[in-house]
Amino acid sequence: MQIFISAFLSLCTQIMMNATNNTSNSSCVIMTQPAGHLLMSIYIIAFILGLLFNLITIGPIIQQICRRNVLGIYLLSLSFSDLLYILTMPLWVYYFNNNHKWNLGQGLCSLAGFFYYSNLYISIYLLCCISIDRCLAITFPLRVQVFRRQRYAWIICGLVYVLVMALHCLVLYLDKLSDPLDDTVQTCYETFPMTESIAMFNLIRVGIGFLLPLVVISVCYWLIPTKVQQSRGVDDQGKRKVKLLSMGVIGIFSFCFAPYHILLMVRSIAFFYLGEKQSCSFEQAMYLPFTCSLALSSLNSMVDPVLYVLASNGVREDMRWFRWKNKQRQVTGSPLVDSKWKTRVTNLG
Template sequence: MAATVNETYNNTCVSIEISPISDLLMSIYIIALVLGLIFNLLTAWPIVQQIRSKNVLGVYLLSLSVSDLLYILTMPLWIYYYHHDHKWTLGQGMCRLAGFFYYSNMYISIYLLCCISIDRCLVVTFPLKVKSFRHCKYAWLICGLIYIFVMSLHTVVLYTDKNDLMDSQKHCYETYPMTEHVAFFNFLRVGIGFLLPLLVLAVCYWQILSKVQKSTGVDKQGKRKVKLLSVGVIAIFSICFAPYHILLLARSIAFNRMDKKAYCTFEQAQHFTFSCTLALSSLNSIMDPLLYVLVSNVIREDMWLCWRNRQTCGEMKCLPF
């Protein structure tokens, strides 16, 4: 009975009709699929070489690349969905699976970006003290805990929300109104999944910039690279994830504060904008390898030699700051 009421309410609450924006969403996911797959596969071998040379940063980069690839593998399903104008015909099980990997790996990527930033910050700020506990085994443990934590939370949400993933119009993850426990989980996602990591990134790179600027052992070019990387990480993190989480927060507040009519009007007005911000977040899978791998001259040169000679590459040095 509850599912029937929700389906009826959705038909009058938000009308998801054929729209030209579906082509735009499909285009964004196609770009994320093609470029994300190419960039992550292209940088896979140099990252493996870092791990073989006992570079802790390589562990985080590989975990981030695996997360991005899992994220990318859901793209064909969303391309199919938007190609059919928000109609999901692959069954509820596939809808649940696609959403699980999509959202789980979004936050796995966010937390791994934080790990990389913290690791860089510690190396710059306390270069001698961190040597005693900066080992690959600890990095693997941290990455594993992040995967387990995020996927466990999304498994719980998926189980409790299993009847609300699709409505009578076959919309996948576009059922309205949201339920109370989903609204509560959205607040957690915004708080610990976005705002807290953003704060960590800002503090880490502020600390890195401060230390590097005061250092006399780093030349102007090195300082410029650090500045560009720091600003770029925070900017891209904000561009890819901020719009989505801001609207997610606004939707959850509207659900809790507005009456049904006002809430439905709000959801109808922002629906396609919200869909665009969700698609925009997928571009992070393109930017991760560019920011953390291709920024390094050492890795670029080594990767070029790998492709040019097609022979076993030599050990690489750590990424420069």
């Protein structure tokens, strides 16, 4: 690990030294990297699998909400945010297929970027809410039971949506001088080099939107395993479910969100170190890994439904029950069958 960190720092230092020698006052133009097909493939896979997985799991998640499971509300809110972003993925596929040329107009560029960034931070904060809910439910099961109600969960999810979208709308409104659609090279949300205000905003975004939730999640999943192992009221299956859910949330953060935010922080720090006129070479060197990390962050819409699978005791039973419920919607159900399903232990909350 230390060797990897040392090599990474050495690479960054070398890039910064090379960028310092570049004193050109011309505008920074990023040459197209031969990764358009790779990026397009990632977005196509994320679109197909993300749409499929979310549509498959959304029905059983709604059934979990009908059983008054609080966790199901967070998972449903997560799926809804993912679906909003997934519907804009064909625009990004077209963009990369068109050699990073956006000719669909400023409105669609702003709309696609709005849903991308909204989904990114709505997902992060909902995962944070899921972690806090699990931690409180396991650490203080009796004290917090009065607060773990569906009404409060809906309010929390609504606040996350409103705050994230309102802040992003505010940024779009105040950032009139930095149009997301670059008229010179017709790129969308790819303006180089970044300005001082954008660099400062990126650092704030990394701190509040990633590092703070990461600290909260780390504390939660440091407390949960200890409490679960000490609890005699949690069986082996319950302990396994909690462990898998914690691994799933940490995995999403590590694989989908961490690379993008780390590179975003490195780019912003490099801007303040090098200055606007001398950071072009650094931006050119970081462009390929940064765009790949951006594509990886879009995969969260595909892997978020996996949390339902990790959180549920009986996924197959949930799916069969959902299909059976749809078939019996217009037919009077058998009380015996209803009783069987109601007493089944598949509670997410």
